[in-house]
Amino acid sequence: MQTKIENVLNIKHISVVFDGFKALTDVDIQVKRNTIHFFIGPNGAGKTTLLDIICAKTKPTSGTVHFYPQNGSDLRLTGMKEYKIVNEGIGRKFQVPSVFVELTVIENMMLSLKGHKGVWNSIFYKLSKEEEKQIMTVLEKVGLEGRRDVPAGSLAHGEKQWLEIAMQLVQKPEIIMLDEPAAGMGKPETFRTGELLQEIKKDCTVIVVEHDMEFVKQIADTVTVLHEGKVLMEGDITDVLADQTVQAVYLGRGGERNAEH
Ligand SMILES: Nc1ncnc2c1ncn2[C@@H]1O[C@H](COP(=O)(O)OP(=O)(O)OP(=O)(O)O)[C@@H](O)[C@H]1O
Secondary structure (H helix, E strand, O other): OOOHHEEEHHHHHHHHEEEEEEEEEEEEEEEEEEOEEEEEOOOOOOOOHHHHHHHHOOOOOOOEEOOOOOOOEEOOOOOOOOHHHHHOOEEOOOOOOOOOOOHHHHHHHHHOOHHHHHHHHHHHOOOOOHHHHHHHHHHHHHHHHHHHEEHHHHOOOOOHHHHHHHHHOOOOOEEEEEEEEOOOOHHHHHHHHHHHHHOOOOOOOEEEEOOOHHHHHHHHOOEEEOOOOOOEEEOOOHHHHHHHHHHHHOHHHOOOOOOOO
Protein backbone atom coordinates (compact mmCIF):
# COMPACT_ATOMS: atom_id res chain seq x y z
CA MET A 1 0.00 0.00 0.00
CA GLN A 2 2.86 2.32 0.87
CA THR A 3 4.19 1.84 -2.66
CA LYS A 4 0.88 2.92 -4.15
CA ILE A 5 0.78 6.11 -2.10
CA GLU A 6 4.33 7.11 -3.04
CA ASN A 7 4.26 5.97 -6.64
CA VAL A 8 1.95 7.33 -9.27
CA LEU A 9 3.11 5.00 -12.03
CA ASN A 10 4.53 1.49 -12.06
CA ILE A 11 6.06 0.35 -15.34
CA LYS A 12 6.70 -3.39 -15.03
CA HIS A 13 8.66 -5.69 -17.33
CA ILE A 14 7.78 -3.70 -20.45
CA SER A 15 9.14 -5.07 -23.71
CA VAL A 16 8.28 -3.82 -27.18
CA VAL A 17 9.30 -5.58 -30.36
CA PHE A 18 8.69 -3.92 -33.75
CA ASP A 19 9.06 -6.46 -36.58
CA GLY A 20 11.78 -8.33 -34.71
CA PHE A 21 13.51 -5.13 -33.48
CA LYS A 22 13.62 -4.81 -29.70
CA ALA A 23 12.74 -1.18 -29.00
CA LEU A 24 12.31 -1.82 -25.24
CA THR A 25 13.47 -4.83 -23.22
CA ASP A 26 12.17 -5.62 -19.73
CA VAL A 27 11.90 -2.02 -18.60
CA ASP A 28 10.98 -1.48 -14.92
CA ILE A 29 10.46 2.10 -13.75
CA GLN A 30 8.53 3.55 -10.85
CA VAL A 31 7.56 7.19 -10.95
CA LYS A 32 7.01 8.98 -7.65
CA ARG A 33 4.08 11.31 -7.16
CA ASN A 34 4.75 15.09 -7.40
CA THR A 35 8.23 14.69 -8.84
CA ILE A 36 9.89 15.65 -12.11
CA HIS A 37 11.14 12.41 -13.65
CA PHE A 38 13.34 12.54 -16.77
CA PHE A 39 13.90 9.83 -19.38
CA ILE A 40 17.20 10.54 -21.10
CA GLY A 41 19.50 8.62 -23.43
CA PRO A 42 20.91 8.55 -26.96
CA ASN A 43 18.76 8.74 -30.08
CA GLY A 44 16.80 5.54 -30.56
CA ALA A 45 17.13 4.51 -26.89
CA GLY A 46 13.38 4.01 -26.60
CA LYS A 47 12.32 7.18 -24.71
CA THR A 48 9.44 8.15 -26.98
CA THR A 49 8.34 4.51 -27.25
CA LEU A 50 8.08 4.47 -23.45
CA LEU A 51 5.81 7.54 -23.47
CA ASP A 52 3.77 5.83 -26.21
CA ILE A 53 3.39 2.77 -23.98
CA ILE A 54 2.21 4.85 -20.98
CA CYS A 55 -0.49 6.60 -23.00
CA ALA A 56 -1.34 3.36 -24.90
CA LYS A 57 -0.45 4.74 -28.32
CA THR A 58 1.73 1.62 -28.64
CA LYS A 59 0.89 -1.79 -27.20
CA PRO A 60 3.71 -3.59 -25.40
CA THR A 61 4.73 -7.08 -26.44
CA SER A 62 4.79 -7.92 -22.74
CA GLY A 63 4.58 -6.16 -19.38
CA THR A 64 2.13 -3.82 -17.67
CA VAL A 65 1.77 -0.20 -16.64
CA HIS A 66 -0.28 0.68 -13.56
CA PHE A 67 -1.43 4.15 -12.59
CA TYR A 68 -2.34 4.99 -8.99
CA PRO A 69 -4.45 8.16 -9.03
CA GLN A 70 -5.02 10.22 -5.91
CA ASN A 71 -8.43 8.65 -5.32
CA GLY A 72 -6.61 5.48 -4.25
CA SER A 73 -7.56 3.26 -7.18
CA ASP A 74 -5.21 1.03 -9.15
CA LEU A 75 -5.67 1.40 -12.91
CA ARG A 76 -4.03 -0.92 -15.39
CA LEU A 77 -3.22 1.33 -18.35
CA THR A 78 -2.05 -1.49 -20.57
CA GLY A 79 -5.01 -2.44 -22.73
CA MET A 80 -6.94 0.75 -21.96
CA LYS A 81 -8.08 3.06 -24.80
CA GLU A 82 -5.98 6.19 -25.34
CA TYR A 83 -8.84 8.64 -24.72
CA LYS A 84 -9.74 6.83 -21.51
CA ILE A 85 -6.21 7.30 -20.21
CA VAL A 86 -6.45 11.04 -20.96
CA ASN A 87 -9.78 11.15 -19.10
CA GLU A 88 -8.21 9.36 -16.15
CA GLY A 89 -5.72 12.21 -15.84
CA ILE A 90 -2.65 11.53 -17.96
CA GLY A 91 -1.88 14.31 -20.43
CA ARG A 92 0.85 14.44 -23.04
CA LYS A 93 2.45 17.26 -24.96
CA PHE A 94 4.11 16.15 -28.16
CA GLN A 95 7.27 17.71 -29.53
CA VAL A 96 5.52 19.07 -32.62
CA PRO A 97 3.38 22.09 -31.68
CA SER A 98 -0.32 21.37 -31.87
CA VAL A 99 -1.90 24.75 -31.10
CA PHE A 100 -4.41 26.23 -33.53
CA VAL A 101 -2.42 29.21 -34.83
CA GLU A 102 -5.45 31.15 -36.13
CA LEU A 103 -7.25 30.92 -32.81
CA THR A 104 -6.45 33.14 -29.86
CA VAL A 105 -4.73 31.93 -26.74
CA ILE A 106 -7.99 31.78 -24.79
CA GLU A 107 -9.80 30.01 -27.66
CA ASN A 108 -7.10 27.34 -27.68
CA MET A 109 -7.59 26.98 -23.93
CA MET A 110 -11.38 26.69 -24.37
CA LEU A 111 -10.84 24.02 -26.96
CA SER A 112 -8.68 22.07 -24.59
CA LEU A 113 -11.16 22.43 -21.73
CA LYS A 114 -14.08 21.40 -23.93
CA GLY A 115 -12.03 19.15 -26.23
CA HIS A 116 -14.54 16.49 -27.14
CA LYS A 117 -17.18 19.03 -28.20
CA GLY A 118 -15.27 19.92 -31.36
CA VAL A 119 -13.74 23.16 -32.55
CA TRP A 120 -16.82 25.19 -33.47
CA ASN A 121 -18.91 24.20 -30.50
CA SER A 122 -16.02 25.19 -28.27
CA ILE A 123 -15.51 28.57 -29.92
CA PHE A 124 -19.16 29.57 -29.77
CA TYR A 125 -19.66 28.06 -26.39
CA LYS A 126 -20.04 30.72 -23.73
CA LEU A 127 -17.64 30.16 -20.87
CA SER A 128 -19.14 30.13 -17.41
CA LYS A 129 -17.50 32.47 -14.90
CA GLU A 130 -16.06 29.40 -13.20
CA GLU A 131 -14.54 28.06 -16.45
CA GLU A 132 -13.09 31.47 -17.35
CA LYS A 133 -11.51 31.67 -13.92
CA GLN A 134 -10.11 28.16 -14.32
CA ILE A 135 -8.53 29.10 -17.66
CA MET A 136 -7.17 32.44 -16.44
CA THR A 137 -5.61 30.82 -13.36
CA VAL A 138 -3.67 28.45 -15.61
CA LEU A 139 -2.70 31.24 -18.05
CA GLU A 140 -1.36 33.24 -15.11
CA LYS A 141 0.66 30.24 -13.99
CA VAL A 142 2.42 30.07 -17.38
CA GLY A 143 2.68 33.87 -17.69
CA LEU A 144 0.33 34.25 -20.67
CA GLU A 145 -2.56 36.06 -19.01
CA GLY A 146 -1.69 39.27 -20.85
CA ARG A 147 -1.69 37.44 -24.20
CA ARG A 148 -5.14 35.88 -23.92
CA ASP A 149 -6.62 37.60 -26.99
CA VAL A 150 -3.72 37.35 -29.42
CA PRO A 151 -3.66 34.62 -32.10
CA ALA A 152 -1.54 31.68 -30.95
CA GLY A 153 0.38 31.96 -34.23
CA SER A 154 1.84 35.31 -33.15
CA LEU A 155 3.34 33.92 -29.93
CA ALA A 156 7.10 33.43 -29.62
CA HIS A 157 8.33 29.81 -29.74
CA GLY A 158 8.66 29.55 -25.96
CA GLU A 159 5.23 31.08 -25.38
CA LYS A 160 3.68 28.52 -27.74
CA GLN A 161 5.24 25.72 -25.72
CA TRP A 162 3.91 27.27 -22.50
CA LEU A 163 0.45 27.57 -24.07
CA GLU A 164 0.56 23.88 -24.89
CA ILE A 165 1.53 23.08 -21.32
CA ALA A 166 -1.33 25.30 -20.14
CA MET A 167 -3.70 23.42 -22.46
CA GLN A 168 -2.73 20.22 -20.66
CA LEU A 169 -2.98 21.78 -17.20
CA VAL A 170 -6.50 23.12 -17.70
CA GLN A 171 -7.66 19.50 -17.91
CA LYS A 172 -6.32 19.02 -14.36
CA PRO A 173 -4.11 16.02 -15.09
CA GLU A 174 -2.36 13.99 -12.38
CA ILE A 175 0.54 13.26 -14.73
CA ILE A 176 1.80 15.30 -17.66
CA MET A 177 4.32 13.91 -20.13
CA LEU A 178 6.41 16.33 -22.15
CA ASP A 179 8.52 15.39 -25.16
CA GLU A 180 11.51 17.75 -25.38
CA PRO A 181 9.77 20.87 -24.01
CA ALA A 182 13.00 22.90 -24.16
CA ALA A 183 13.84 22.04 -27.78
CA GLY A 184 14.50 25.19 -29.79
CA MET A 185 14.46 27.44 -26.73
CA GLY A 186 17.21 29.83 -25.69
CA LYS A 187 18.68 29.71 -22.19
CA PRO A 188 16.32 32.20 -20.50
CA GLU A 189 13.22 30.50 -21.92
CA THR A 190 14.56 27.07 -20.96
CA PHE A 191 15.22 28.29 -17.42
CA ARG A 192 11.73 29.79 -17.21
CA THR A 193 10.26 26.48 -18.41
CA GLY A 194 12.16 24.75 -15.61
CA GLU A 195 10.70 27.14 -13.03
CA LEU A 196 7.27 26.52 -14.47
CA LEU A 197 7.60 22.74 -14.21
CA GLN A 198 8.76 23.08 -10.60
CA GLU A 199 5.59 25.01 -9.89
CA ILE A 200 3.48 22.43 -11.74
CA LYS A 201 4.88 19.46 -9.84
CA LYS A 202 3.22 20.70 -6.65
CA ASP A 203 -0.12 19.54 -8.12
CA CYS A 204 0.91 17.02 -10.72
CA THR A 205 3.65 14.55 -11.61
CA VAL A 206 5.84 15.58 -14.55
CA ILE A 207 7.56 13.11 -16.89
CA VAL A 208 9.98 14.64 -19.38
CA VAL A 209 12.00 13.32 -22.31
CA GLU A 210 14.87 15.72 -22.89
CA HIS A 211 18.39 15.99 -24.32
CA ASP A 212 19.28 19.36 -22.78
CA MET A 213 21.37 18.39 -19.75
CA GLU A 214 21.41 21.93 -18.30
CA PHE A 215 17.63 21.72 -18.12
CA VAL A 216 17.79 18.23 -16.56
CA LYS A 217 20.29 19.52 -13.97
CA GLN A 218 18.06 22.47 -13.13
CA ILE A 219 14.95 20.53 -12.16
CA ALA A 220 15.27 16.72 -12.16
CA ASP A 221 14.19 14.76 -9.11
CA THR A 222 14.88 11.41 -10.76
CA VAL A 223 16.62 10.54 -14.01
CA THR A 224 16.25 7.24 -15.85
CA VAL A 225 18.90 6.66 -18.50
CA LEU A 226 17.79 4.42 -21.36
CA HIS A 227 20.19 2.83 -23.80
CA GLU A 228 19.26 0.43 -26.60
CA GLY A 229 15.85 -0.15 -25.08
CA LYS A 230 17.06 -0.99 -21.58
CA VAL A 231 17.37 0.95 -18.35
CA LEU A 232 21.07 1.69 -18.06
CA MET A 233 20.80 3.40 -14.71
CA GLU A 234 18.48 5.47 -12.56
CA GLY A 235 19.17 7.96 -9.82
CA ASP A 236 19.51 11.63 -9.11
CA ILE A 237 21.30 13.83 -11.59
CA THR A 238 24.59 13.90 -9.66
CA ASP A 239 24.83 10.09 -9.75
CA VAL A 240 23.89 10.01 -13.41
CA LEU A 241 26.49 12.61 -14.42
CA ALA A 242 29.19 10.80 -12.45
CA ASP A 243 28.43 7.37 -13.93
CA GLN A 244 31.19 6.05 -16.20
CA THR A 245 28.86 4.00 -18.40
CA VAL A 246 26.47 6.91 -18.92
CA GLN A 247 29.48 9.04 -19.85
CA ALA A 248 30.62 6.41 -22.33
CA VAL A 249 27.32 5.75 -24.11
CA TYR A 250 25.66 9.15 -23.96
CA LEU A 251 27.18 12.20 -22.33
CA GLY A 252 30.67 11.70 -23.65
CA ARG A 253 29.43 11.18 -27.20
CA GLY A 254 27.81 14.57 -27.48
CA GLY A 255 24.35 13.03 -27.71
CA GLU A 256 23.05 15.86 -25.59
CA ARG A 257 23.20 19.55 -26.35
CA ASN A 258 24.49 21.40 -23.34
CA ALA A 259 26.13 19.02 -20.91
CA GLU A 260 29.20 20.29 -19.12
CA HIS A 261 31.86 17.66 -18.85
N1 LIG B 1 6.50 2.05 -35.06
C1 LIG B 1 7.76 1.64 -35.13
N2 LIG B 1 8.13 0.65 -35.95
C2 LIG B 1 9.41 0.21 -36.04
N3 LIG B 1 10.43 0.72 -35.29
C3 LIG B 1 10.13 1.73 -34.45
C4 LIG B 1 8.79 2.26 -34.32
N4 LIG B 1 8.83 3.24 -33.38
C5 LIG B 1 10.10 3.35 -32.96
N5 LIG B 1 10.89 2.43 -33.60
C6 LIG B 1 12.31 2.24 -33.38
O1 LIG B 1 12.51 1.99 -32.00
C7 LIG B 1 13.71 2.61 -31.56
C8 LIG B 1 13.40 3.53 -30.39
O2 LIG B 1 12.77 4.70 -30.88
P1 LIG B 1 12.33 5.92 -29.96
O3 LIG B 1 11.70 6.93 -30.86
O4 LIG B 1 11.54 5.41 -28.82
O5 LIG B 1 13.73 6.44 -29.44
P2 LIG B 1 14.08 7.78 -28.66
O6 LIG B 1 14.92 7.39 -27.50
O7 LIG B 1 12.83 8.53 -28.36
O8 LIG B 1 14.97 8.55 -29.71
P3 LIG B 1 15.10 10.13 -30.05
O9 LIG B 1 15.94 10.74 -28.95
O10 LIG B 1 15.80 10.12 -31.35
O11 LIG B 1 13.71 10.70 -30.12
C9 LIG B 1 14.31 3.35 -32.74
O12 LIG B 1 15.33 2.53 -33.30
C10 LIG B 1 13.15 3.48 -33.69
O13 LIG B 1 13.58 3.48 -35.03
